[in-house]
Each structure stands twice: as C-alpha cells, then as structure tokens.
Amino acid sequence: MRLLTAVDQLFLLLESRKQPMHVGGLFLFELPEKANSDFVYQLVKQMQDSDVPPSFPFNQVLEHLIFWKKDKNFDVEHHFHHVALPSPARVRELLMYVSREHGRLLDRAMPLWECHVIEGIQPETDSSPERFALYFKIHHSLVDGIAAMRLVQKSLSQSPNEPVTLPVWSLMTRHRNHVNAILPAERSVRRILKEQISTIKPVFTELLDNFKNHGDDGYVGTFDAPMSILNKRISASRRIAAQSYDIQRFNDIAERLKISKNDVVLAVCGGAIRRYLLSMDALPSKPLIAFVPMSLRTDNSISGNQLSFVLANLGTHLDNPLRRIELIHRSMNNGKRRFRRMNQAQVINYSVIAYAWQGINLATGLFPKKQAFNLIISNVPGSEKPLYWNGARLQSLYPASIVFNGQAMNITLATYLDKIEFCITACSKGLPHVQDMLMLIEEELTLLEKTSKELAFQGITVKDKCAKKTKKLAP
Amino acid sequence: MRLLTAVDQLFLLLESRKQPMHVGGLFLFELPEKANSDFVYQLVKQMQDSDVPPSFPFNQVLEHLIFWKKDKNFDVEHHFHHVALPSPARVRELLMYVSREHGRLLDRAMPLWECHVIEGIQPETDSSPERFALYFKIHHSLVDGIAAMRLVQKSLSQSPNEPVTLPVWSLMTRHRNHVNAILPAERSVRRILKEQISTIKPVFTELLDNFKNHGDDGYVGTFDAPMSILNKRISASRRIAAQSYDIQRFNDIAERLKISKNDVVLAVCGGAIRRYLLSMDALPSKPLIAFVPMSLRTDNSISGNQLSFVLANLGTHLDNPLRRIELIHRSMNNGKRRFRRMNQAQVINYSVIAYAWQGINLATGLFPKKQAFNLIISNVPGSEKPLYWNGARLQSLYPASIVFNGQAMNITLATYLDKIEFCITACSKGLPHVQDMLMLIEEELTLLEKTSKELAFQGITVKDKCAKKTKKLAP
Numbered sequence: 001m002r003l004l005t006a007v008d009q010l011f012l013l014l015e016s017r018k019q020p021m022h023v024g025g026l027f028l029f030e031l032p033e034k035a036n037s038d039f040v041y042q043l044v045k046q047m048q049d050s051d052v053p054p055s056f057p058f059n060q061v062l063e064h065l066i067f068w069k070k071d072k073n074f075d076v077e078h079h080f081h082h083v084a085l086p087s088p089a090r091v092r093e094l095l096m097y098v099s100r101e102h103g104r105l106l107d108r109a110m111p112l113w114e115c116h117v118i119e120g121i122q123p124e125t126d127s128s129p130e131r132f133a134l135y136f137k138i139h140h141s142l143v144d145g146i147a148a149m150r151l152v153q154k155s156l157s158q159s160p161n162e163p164v165t166l167p168v169w170s171l172m173t174r175h176r177n178h179v180n181a182i183l184p185a186e187r188s189v190r191r192i193l194k195e196q197i198s199t200i201k202p203v204f205t206e207l208l209d210n211f212k213n214h215g216d217d218g219y220v221g222t223f224d225a226p227m228s229i230l231n232k233r234i235s236a237s238r239r240i241a242a243q244s245y246d247i248q249r250f251n252d253i254a255e256r257l258k259i260s261k262n263d264v265v266l267a268v269c270g271g272a273i274r275r276y277l278l279s280m281d282a283l284p285s286k287p288l289i290a291f292v293p294m295s296l297r298t299d300n301s302i303s304g305n306q307l308s309f310v311l312a313n314l315g316t317h318l319d320n321p322l323r324r325i326e327l328i329h330r331s332m333n334n335g336k337r338r339f340r341r342m343n344q345a346q347v348i349n350y351s352v353i354a355y356a357w358q359g360i361n362l363a364t365g366l367f368p369k370k371q372a373f374n375l376i377i378s379n380v381p382g383s384e385k386p387l388y389w390n391g392a393r394l395q396s397l398y399p400a401s402i403v404f405n406g407q408a409m410n411i412t413l414a415t416y417l418d419k420i421e422f423c424i425t426a427c428s429k430g431l432p433h434v435q436d437m438l439m440l441i442e443e444e445l446t447l448l449e450k451t452s453k454e455l456a457f458q459g460i461t462v463k464d465k466c467a468k469k470t471k472k473l474a475p
Numbered sequence: 476m477r478l479l480t481a482v483d484q485l486f487l488l489l490e491s492r493k494q495p496m497h498v499g500g501l502f503l504f505e506l507p508e509k510a511n512s513d514f515v516y517q518l519v520k521q522m523q524d525s526d527v528p529p530s531f532p533f534n535q536v537l538e539h540l541i542f543w544k545k546d547k548n549f550d551v552e553h554h555f556h557h558v559a560l561p562s563p564a565r566v567r568e569l570l571m572y573v574s575r576e577h578g579r580l581l582d583r584a585m586p587l588w589e590c591h592v593i594e595g596i597q598p599e600t601d602s603s604p605e606r607f608a609l610y611f612k613i614h615h616s617l618v619d620g621i622a623a624m625r626l627v628q629k630s631l632s633q634s635p636n637e638p639v640t641l642p643v644w645s646l647m648t649r650h651r652n653h654v655n656a657i658l659p660a661e662r663s664v665r666r667i668l669k670e671q672i673s674t675i676k677p678v679f680t681e682l683l684d685n686f687k688n689h690g691d692d693g694y695v696g697t698f699d700a701p702m703s704i705l706n707k708r709i710s711a712s713r714r715i716a717a718q719s720y721d722i723q724r725f726n727d728i729a730e731r732l733k734i735s736k737n738d739v740v741l742a743v744c745g746g747a748i749r750r751y752l753l754s755m756d757a758l759p760s761k762p763l764i765a766f767v768p769m770s771l772r773t774d775n776s777i778s779g780n781q782l783s784f785v786l787a788n789l790g791t792h793l794d795n796p797l798r799r800i801e802l803i804h805r806s807m808n809n810g811k812r813r814f815r816r817m818n819q820a821q822v823i824n825y826s827v828i829a830y831a832w833q834g835i836n837l838a839t840g841l842f843p844k845k846q847a848f849n850l851i852i853s854n855v856p857g858s859e860k861p862l863y864w865n866g867a868r869l870q871s872l873y874p875a876s877i878v879f880n881g882q883a884m885n886i887t888l889a890t891y892l893d894k895i896e897f898c899i900t901a902c903s904k905g906l907p908h909v910q911d912m913l914m915l916i917e918e919e920l921t922l923l924e925k926t927s928k929e930l931a932f933q934g935i936t937v938k939d940k941c942a943k944k945t946k947k948l949a950p
Contacts, residue, residue: 017492017580041561078712078903081575084559086516086594100556104579105492109710109904119561235584237553428553429584 002060002068008141012065014404018236020105022112023145024400025152026098026242026423027134028091028121032160032391040119040132043390044082047117047167054111057142058169061111071111078110079169084120094121095240095435098135099428102400103238112139115168124395131395136168140402149380149399149414156387156394164390224311225374226286228277230409232430239428241435242398244419245445253448256456258463259329262379264448265420266290266332267325269377269411270314271444272437274324277316279436287327288316291373294336310335311373321444321451322462330466375409376401382414382421398423409434477535477543483616487540489879493711495580497587498620499875500627501573501717501898502609503566503596507635507866515594515607518865519557522592522642529586532617533644536586546586553585554644559595569596570715570910573610577875577900578713587614590643599870606870611643615877624855624874624889631862631869639865699786700849701761703752705884707905714903716910717873719894720920728923731931733938734804737854739923740895741765741807742800744852744886745789746919747912749799752791754911762802763791766848769811785810786848796919796926797937805941850884851876857889857896873898884909 004012015021031039053059054074061071085093097118106112114137121131138148155171157164164171225231247261250268254261270288277283290312313331315324380399387394398421401410408427413420422441426434455461479487490496506514528534529549536546560568572593581587589612596606613623630646632639639646700706722736725743729736745763752758765787788806790799855874862869873896876885883902888895897916901909930936 018582018584041563044561073904073907075903075907077571081571082561083572084561084595086519086557086559088516096552096556097558103582105711107493107578107711107904109493109712120559236580236582237584428550429548429582432548432550 001063004062004066004068004141008068009065011139011141012062015105017105018234019402019404020103020236021141021402022102022106022137022139023148023402024098024102024135024137024240025149026094026240026398026400027136027152027389027394028094028131028396028398029133029389029392030124030131030395031129032393033129035129035392039392040082040117043392044080044117046165047080048076048082050076050167050170052166052170054167054169055171058111058113060142062108074111076167078107079114080167081114081116083116083118085118087120088122089120090122091242092435094118094133095242098133098400099238099240101135101137102240102425103236106137106139112142113137113169132392134168134389145378145399145401145412146380149382149397153381153383153387153397156389158385158387160388160391160393162388224286225289225372226284228284228288228374229280229282229430230273230288230374231406232408232427233405234403234408234427235429237428238403239426239431239434240398240400240423241426241438242396242400242421242423243438243441244396244416244421245441247415247418247420249445249449250420253452256452256461257325258461259325260332262292263325263329263332263462265413266292266312266314266328266377267321267448268441268444270316270324270328271321271447272440273314273375274316275440275443276434276437283316285317287318288314288374289372290314291376292332292335293376293378312377314374321447322455325448326462326465329462333466375407375411377411378413380412380414382416384415384417386417396421401425403427476538479537479541479543479616483543484540486614486616487537490580492580493709494877494879495578495711496616496877497577497581497612497614498623498877499573499577499610499612499715500624501569501715501873501875502611502627502631502864502869503569503606503871503873504608504864504867505598505606505870506604507868508604510604510867514867515557515592518867519555519592521640522555523551523557525551525642525645527641527645529642529644530646533586533588535617537583549586551642553582554589555642556589556591558591558593560593562595563597564595565597566717567910569593569608570717573608573875574713574715574903576610576612577715578711581612581614587617588612588644607867609643609864620853620874620876620887621855624857624872628856628858628862628872631864633860633862635863635866635868637863699761700764700847701759703759703763703849704755704757704905705748705763705849706881707883707902708880709878709883709902710904712903713878714901714906714909715873715875715898716901716913717871717875717896717898718913718916719871719891719896720916722890722893722895724920724924725895728927731927731936732800733936734800735807737767738800738804738807738937740888741767741787741789741803741852742796742923743916743919745791745799745803746796746922747915748789748850749791750915750918751909751912758791760792762793763789763849764847765789765850765852767807767810768851768853787852789849796922797930800923801937801940804937808941850882850886852886853888855887855889857891859890859892861892871896876900878902 011021036042054071057068058079059070059074060068063069083097085097098116101114101116106114116135116137117132118135119132121133123130134152136148136152138151143151152168155164155168250261250264253264257264269290273288274283291309292312293309310332312335313327315327318324318327378401382397383394394416396419397414397416399412399414400423401412403410403425408430410425412423412425414423415421422438424434424437428434486496511517529546532543534545534549535543538544558572560572576589576591581589591610591612592607593610594607596608598605609627611623611627613626618626627643630639630643725736725739728739732739744765748763749758766784767787768784785807787810788802790802793799793802853876857872858869869891871894872889872891874887874889875898876887878885878900883905885900887898887900889898890896897913899909899912903909
C-alpha cells in the first residue's frame with residue numbers, strides 16, 4: 001500500500017464525467033514486410049494469454065481514494081481491447097475511434113489504464129504495408145503524460161528482429177532500472193506535506209509579481225490572457241486531431257531567423273490558432289497566451305520532477321507573421337528568465353490557483369478578463385531511434401492529453417525520427433471541426449517557410465531585430 | 476421546450492459514473508445472400524450522409540436538467556459509430572464490444588443516444604452469410620427500455636425487398652402515428668405532480684401490507700429478499716451476456732406441467748442463478764426474489780404507462796427442480812392477485828422506496844436482511860414477423876438494461892420469431908464470468924425438459940399439485 005500524493009489526489013478530485021483526467025498515447029505501426037495475415041491476431045493472443053502479472057504501476061488499484069494497493073483480481077479483459085476499423089479506414093477513422101475512447105472515464109474499481117490494439121488501417125502509400133495502432137490510456141494520478149509515453153516506448157524494441165513476447169503492462173520488469181527512474185518515488189506523508197508547503201512562497205511571489213510588472217508587451221503576466229472560445233466550459237466529448245510534419249522544415253525556418261525550433265513551433269501553433277479563430281469569427285483583439293511547460297533536465301531517463309514553464313504570447317492579434325514570431329521569441333526569452341526554476345508541485349499549485357480564478361470567473365462572471373492562459377502547448381519525449389514491436393516498425397506516435405473546464409484545447413508535441421508529431425486534444429462540442437487545425441498548421445508552416453526565405457535573402461533575422469528593440473528600450 | 480418529468484429527473488439524478496442510466500438494444504443481422512462486400516459500408520455511408528434531421532426524441536437535448544429542447548447543433552459524428560471486429564470474431568467478441576460501450580456514460584451536452592454499426596461477425600454456420608450488428612443506446616430519461624426496442628424495430632422493414640434509405644434516427648417520420656403511441660406524451664407540470672401525488676397511497680398501502688401478511692411461503696413480502704452477491708455495490712464495468720433459445724422448448728415444458736411459459740422462464744432463470752451462486756459458493760439459504768414487471772396491455776403499439784409487477788420467489792434454496800417450479804408458480808399467482816393494477820409512476824416510486832431502504836442498508840449495515848428483491852427479470856416486446864434492414868435479415872435482438880448499486884444483475888428477455896432472447900446485464904467486477912449463466916440456462920432447460928417429460932408420463936402437473944396444496948390450506 002502506498003499513500004496517494006497531493007498531486008494524485010488533485011487529479012482524482014478534478015475529474016468529472018465531462019473532465020476525465022487520463023492521458024493517452026497513440027502509436028501507429030506498419031506490419032512487417034513478410035507478416036502473415038494474422039500477425040496482429042497472434043500479437044493480441046499472446047498478450048491476452050500471458051500469465052505474467054502486470055508490473056508496477058499497472059497493477060495499482062485505488063483503495064478508498066487514499067491508498068494505492070496491488071490489485072489481486074487483475075482481469076486482462078477489463079484493460080485490453082482489440083478492435084478493427086471497417087474498411088476503408090484512414091488515419092482519420094483511427095482518430096475518430098481514439099477520440100471516442102479518450103472521452104470515456106476509466107473505471108476506478110480497477111487499475112486506471114486501458115490498452116487498445118486497433119487493426120485495419122490503410123497503408124500510407126500503395127506500396128507500403130497495412131498499419132495497426134496501439135492506443136494506451138492511463139490516469140494522470142498514476143503517471144503523468146511524459147512518463148506514460150516513456151513507459152510505452154520503453155516496452156518497444158530498437159531492433160526489428162527482437163521478439164516481444166510479454167504484454168506492454170508486464171514488460172516493465174525487463175527494464176526495471178529505467179522504469180524506476182520514470183516513475184514517481186514512494187514518498188512519506190511528511191515529505192509530501194513539506195513539498196506542498198514549500199510551494200506556497202514561490203507561487204505567491206510569482207502571483208504578486210504579476211501585478212507589479214507592466215510595460216513591454218513581451219512580458220506576459222498571470223492574468224493577461226483574453227477570453228476566447230478556447231476557454232469555455234467543456235462537454236464530455238473529445239476530438240483528437242494528429243499529424244506528422246517534417247522536422248527539417250521547422251529547423252530550416254529557425255536557422256534562417258536565428259531563433260529556436262521551439263519558437264517556430266509556437267509560431268506555427270499561434271498562426272494556425274489565429275486562422276482557426278478567424279474562420280469562426282471568434283478572434284480576440286488581445287493576443288492568446290500559451291502555457292508552455294519546459295523541462296530543465298537534459299537527461300532523458302528522468303522526468304516529471306524538474307519542470308518549469310513559460311507563459312508565451314502567441315501574438316494571435318497580429319496579421320504579420322514576422323511580427324508574430326518576434327513577439328513569441330521575446331516573450332519566451334522573458335519568460336525563461338522569470339521562471340528559472342520551479343518544481344512540479346509548484347507548477348501544479350500555481351496552475352490550481354490560476355484555475356481557481358478561472359472557476360470563479362466561470363461561475364460568477366465577475367472577472368471575465370482575468371485568466372492565466374488560453375491553452376497548454378507542451379512537449380513530451382519521443383525517440384531519435386526507430387522503434388519496433390515484434391518486428392512491426394513504429395511509424396508515428398501521438399500524445400493525447402487532458403482538457404479542462406475553461407481550457408478546451410491542448411496541443412502536445414513529440415519528436416520521432418525526422419518528424420514532429422502534433423496531437424491536438426479538444427472538446428468537440430465547444431470547438432467544432434478542430435481537425436481543420438492540421439491543415440491550418442500546414443498552411444502556416446508553408447507561409448513561414450516562404451517568409452523566412454525572403455528575410456534570409458534580405459539578411460534579416462528575428463534575433464537581430466529583437467536585440468535592436470531591447471537596445472532601444474534600454475536607457 | 477418540454478419540461479422533464481419526475482421520472483426523467485429520477486433517471487438523471489440516479490446516474491453516476493458507476494451507474495449509467497441508459498438502456499441498449501443489440502440487433503444482429505445476416506448480410507443479404509447476394510450482397511456486395513461493401514454492403515455495410517454503403518449502409519453506413521447512407522446514414523452518415525443523410526441530411527434529414529433526426530426526429531423526436533432523437534433531437535432532444537437537456538437544458539439545465541430542467542427542459543428538453545431541440546438540438547440545433549446536431550452532429551451525426553457524436554452519435555453514430557462504425558467499427559469492425561477483428562477476425563475471427565464470434566458473437567462472444569461482439570458482446571465484449573457491446574459490454575464496454577454499455578458501461579460508458581452518454582454525453583449530456585448532446586441528445587442522449589448513440590448508434591453503433593459493428594461489422595465482421597462470423598456466419599452462424601459454414602453455409603450461412605456473414606453477420607453485422609446494430610447496437611442502439613438511449614438514456615432512460617428519454618425513453619424506457621420497452622419503447623427503445625420498439626423504436627428500432629419500427630425503423631426496420633417486414634419485407635426483405637424494401638430499401639431503407641434514411642438513418643434509424645430520422646426514420647420515425649415514416650411511422651409517425653405508431654411512434655407517437657410509443658413515446659411519452661407531452662404533459663403539463665400540473666399533470667405530472669398529480670400523477671406523482673396519486674402514487675403515494677397505493678405505494679404505502681402496499682408497504683404496510685407487507686408487515687401484516689405472513690404464512691404461505693408463496694407469499695413474497697417487500698423485504699423478504701436475502702442478501703446475496705447480486706446485491707453488492709457495483710463498479711463502472713459491465714458484462715453483457717446474450718443467447719437465443721428455442722421458444723418451443725419452453726412451451727413444451729409449460730404444456731406438460733400446465734403452467735405458463737413465463738413460469739418456465741422464471742424457473743430456468745432461478746435454476747441457472749442457483750447453479751451460478753453455488754459455483755461461487757455464495758448461495759443464500761433463503762430463496763432469491765425477482766422483481767418481474769408485468770404489462771397489463773395486450774395492444775402492442777402502446778406501452779410503458781400500464782405496468783404492474785410481481786415479486787416472484789425463485790426458490791433458489793430448493794435443490795428439487797419440481798419443488799422450485801411449484802413455488803415460482805404459486806408466488807406468481809399470489810403476486811398477480813396482489814398487484815392487480817399499478818401505473819408506471821407507482822411502480823417507480825415503489826422501487827425508489829425499496830432502493831432507499833437498500834441505500835440505508837449499504838451505508839449503515841443496520842438492516843442487512845431487509846430488501847425488496849434480488850434482481851429484475853423483465854420482458855420487452857419482440858416481433859413475431861421477420862424484420863429486415865435494407866434486405867439484411869434480423870437474426871436476433873437482445874435488450875441490454877440497467878444495473879444499480881445493490882442490483883448487480885438484470886435479466887431482460889424478448890421473443891423474436893421462434894426464439895426467446897436472453898440478455899443478462901451485470902457488473903463485471905462484482906459478478907465475474909457472468910457469461911457462464913448462458914450455459915447454466917441451457918443446463919437448467921435440459922433438466923426441466925427431462926423432468927417434465929417424466930412427470931407428464933406419470934400424469935402429474937404442477938398446476939394440480941398447487942391446486943391440491945391450496946385446498947389443504949383452505950379451512
């Protein structure tokens with residue numbers, strides 16, 4: 001038995017039928033070249049018939065919302081589902097299936113995860129093999145999104161020839177040392193309380209700071225985000241939209257403008273959101289603000305505990321893409337300076353305060369202009385090496401996240417091989433046709449490629465422009 | 476806009492993540508003999524592309540839990556799902572899929588129904604055609620189980636040659652007159668309140684009556700049901716088990732013993748439940764009590780409003796099948812005499828009182844031996860004529876129902892052509908392997924066939940035996 005941490009509790013308390021608190025990972029595989037027609041069936045059967053018990057944390061079940069304990073009646077049928085998509089099924093149909101599953105609450109009487117194998121997805125091109133997918137869904141109180149993606153990736157192989165004979169949820173034993181580093185450590189009540197209390201000062205310092213600083217529009221305060229249709233109450237229905245884009249295109253733009261790849265990603269998101277809101281005649285006159293979690297660790301095996309975040313001004317009020325990207329670059333630089341170090345508990349407590357404020361707004365309508373940010377845009381770890389599942393090559397991986405009341409859209413990204421994988425999780429009732437965002441991202445990316453080429457030809461970079469501006473402002 | 480009735484409200488209030496309040500119908504079809512391989516795809520496409528708006532009640536959405544109003548943003552993608560089962564898929568795999576879907580809450584931001592077309596189900600025999608299924612799920616606050624089954628059946632055709640070009644949810648216009656008779660009438664607040672108040676007297680008279688009558692074990696009082704594993708708190712996970720049995724087998728037994736077919740159905744259920752509980756070492760020493768709703772109407776087109784019910788003693792404590800069937804027969808006769816007429820509101824209010832009692836028990840453990848009944852065994856209307864969907868023959872229909880805290884199993888039956896369709900809905904966490912019930916029903920049916928033949932050979936009938944017993948008891 002293990003006591004629930006305050007963070008675990010928080011994710012269970014915030015959960016409601018309209019607001020499930022699980023994250024998901026969608027992994028798209030290509031059948032091996034000479035695979036039998038029953039390749040997926042055999043893979044599934046092997047997982048279903050396995051008598052190896054699930055490993056930690058997949059064997060943990062809630063006890064009175066106070067403890068995690070080992071589930072003694074583990075029944076794989078509750079957790080593992082095998083379906084097919086009706087022919088002809090494109091990735092669009094796969095995403096429809098995953099959207100539905102992502103909107104459904106997990107059963108708290110069992111360990112809080114589910115695994116779906118989905119077969120029958122059309123080949124990418126006529127000459128490539130048919131595809132199947134793995135959708136893994138796990139409650140945020142059990143592991144966070146970053147750990148969830150890592151856990152599944154760890155269960156895959158870096159070799160096309162390595163047979164994988166154990167189910168994903170039992171595989172962890174194979175990598176026990178790696179996995180321990182991913183998972184939250186067992187902590188005493190004393191330590192949890194201490195950690196919580198230690199967050200009070202930095203969180204409130206930050207909140208107070210917001211009321212003092214004004215001036216540069218690259219500085220984003222805590223309650224600077226405008227109201228928008230992204231910040232409505234949510235329904236229980238989800239839409240997951242996901243697509244892969246060549247990372248080289250982002251790198252080229254970043255290099256030409258002398259800014260970071262991350263700035264380019266935010267500029268593309270900002271531009272696409274601007275187009276999406278314009279199409280619905282719902283663009284606020286003030287710029288949208290994104291909450292961008294930043295990992296301070298460079299070590300890939302450890303995650304979660306060392307998080308910081310930046311509030312980025314997405315410049316959605318600006319029509320000129322160059323001015324937008326400039327603003328993003330400056331606000332990111334300012335933000336990074338401000339929150340140099342915050343631990344996860346601080347980030348979460350800070351978010352709770354921001355959310356509480358938003359809750360008051362939603363209930364009373366008293367401070368409709370006061371909110372911390374409009375959406376979360378985050379990165380989860382991908383892989384630089386190709387991954388395989390029993391010889392089937394992983395083609396793409398998409399991280400599906402959580403949306404909240406007042407936060408109806410989330411964008412989560414991962415890098416895999418030479419692609420950036422965009423995954424948008426949204427409330428499908430409040431934000432109709434959110435899949436259009438994928439096309440708008442492509443349009444924005446194309447525009448930035450063109451603009452950056454022209455600027456590079458003229459010898460102009462965003463870095464220089466921002467540096468000049470900062471100089472001018474200095475006395 | 477239409478005011479929610481007290482009954483609508485009740486089903487919304489009772490609903491929780493562990494206790495969804497929708498009913499479901501599973502309809503299994505055979506592909507037409509000369510169907511193209513894309514028959515189901517075309518059927519689905521036609522439904523998806525239809526621009527005919529959904530008809531009442533499929534267009535009704537909740538407004539602040541007070542009104543039903545017409546949904547102006549109807550989006551078919553939220554309601555209609557098309558999936559396939561991975562090959563090889565038997566009815567078992569279909570039921571696994573439906574079990575999962577049946578355990579999931581509907582989104583209250585949209586009209587409270589969903590329709591799933593599931594393809595890829597193996598043929599029944601080598602020479603018969605492949606099968607596909609329609610699973611229709613609708614909230615009990617919108618229509619009850621009987622109306623739900625009727626609505627879908629009305630949308631089907633009695634001819635294999637009639638094309639069906641509209642989706643199920645728009646089809647109703649075709650049968651507007653029939654459908655009006657199925658659906659609850661629009662009622663004023665005054666009328667609803669009057670109806671509710673009128674239930675108080677009969678419900679309390681019945682409750683008081685229970686404390687007065689003792690003696691004959693064929694008399695079932697309101698709080699005579701023993702505790703059993705069927706009466707535990709439920710989890711959010713469901714298991715649907717369903718199978719068809721030849722109606723002739725039930726009729727033969729009924730005729731030999733001179734009892735009703737309904738008595739035989741209850742005897743088979745009672746015997747199977749006895750075997751199931753024995754296998755788990757959980758058979759109570761007192762007999763289980765079933766709540767059996769009885770329709771007083773013979774007119775098929777009108778339903779719901781004229782319901783009565785009987786508490787049937789299932790005789791699960793008796794090993795001898797003949798003694799069990801005798802007890803069932805007598806308790807049904809007594810029950811029918813007692814509750815000659817109760818309207819639906821009375822039945823529901825009565826049930827609420829019984830449930831409230833059970834709630835006190837579960838929370839406090841004060842009166843563990845006081846509860847009204849152990850499970851609901853009910854009948855919904857089927858069809859005597861074969862039904863078709865665009866030429867595809869309906870092979871079977873199974874009604875999936877609701878389980879509650881303290882009522883972890885429900886058995887609902889329908890008659891279609893020459894079969895009785897059994898559908899068991901259960902909490903899969905509290906009642907593991909409930910699908911074993913199907914085999915136990917078959918075993919019990921075989922035993923009763925054998926026993927009744929022997930008795931008929933000796934010239935003994937249950938009716939006569941019961942008549943003799945009643946004579947003896949009379950002064």
